[in-house]
Amino acid sequence: MGLLRGSASFSRYIVNGTPPEGYLDEYAQNITRYSFRGFDEYSDEDRSTGWVNIMNIFDASFDQKLFHIYPYLSLSLRVDTRKVPSSALKQHCLEAEHRIMVTENLDYMSKERRREIKEMTLSQLLKRAIPRTNTYDMIWNIKSSVLIFGSVSSRTCDEFAELFLKTFDLNLSPLFPYSLAAMGLSREGINTDRLDSIRPFDINGDSDGHT
């Protein structure tokens, strides 16, 4: 989902570590290496992912000034998916099975053979399926090490964290109430163990919500 246009839904992370000296050249190479390529004509994969320019999802060529606006490094994760409707797959499998049974003069078809036909049919249909495109923006504030990523779906966030690690060789730690509070308390020199004493309190009773 876009962070720059319309309303934004996003997860937050802390980037563990800092970019190396002269990181822009290295990052430009790595971003290009993991840029979005799409499906080639022979591919029967159902998912293709990679980086694109945050301002233009059709642009996967990376000039430094396109992704680096100090102190931010910004990119979009483009995810294209192809899907074959199950009813269409079923119909095409039945047709293929019928054709083979007639051609080979068979009375019976084994389960294994049906499975092979299904795989082959799915692969053929996937090549013809129109991909659906989604993009998820990422804005990394290099100065504060805070990163926002335009998705709240766990599958997309996991995919993003994995690609981020491959590209930048840095791990991401997701922010959530406990980690946010621990970060704030550490900054103030307060022992973060105290957060573990917080327990749900009973609105109707006398419990105070501490152990």
Next chain:
Amino acid sequence: MDILEKTEKTETIGKDFLLWLWFKSETRGGIFEIDDGLSAEILIDGKITLETDEIQDSVTCSCANPLMKEARFALMGNKRITKAAIKLTINEEDEFFFRLDSRWMNFRLLKTPKVIQDLKGDPEGFFYEKTGLIERAVTVMDSVFMDFIRIRLSPDWESSELPALKEWIRNWNRPLPA
């Protein structure tokens, strides 16, 4: 413990925060003093969802009903706020609308004030302005969240804040103090 387990186990922090926000938005007019001379008004604006840990049961209430009677009953029935729609106004001029959840405190459907810079004419200016607005909303909410954490861990929680909060929930039908 992995992250998912940790978020689940500590979700009460996010749930208490959303409840405290609602309490403060009604009893203190939702006004929070932020560092650097900023002030923020935070109001529950739209729907809140309450759930229990034990059973899959949720109640969604709309603030179209000013007392949100059903939500208060749900709180007394041990349900807690897991999602809330929020309106944040910074320095009485910049309005942000979004939803927060208790487990991740992710911002959802964040609407910022309109960006003045033109995306086509000045993409860099547009980027700085829009990113600045998002960061502003996040910074203010983080600051209010830390106010809550300090109170939640202080002796004041037990002696004054929690009793006042319980009183506010139980006496929903009484007029609010001026």
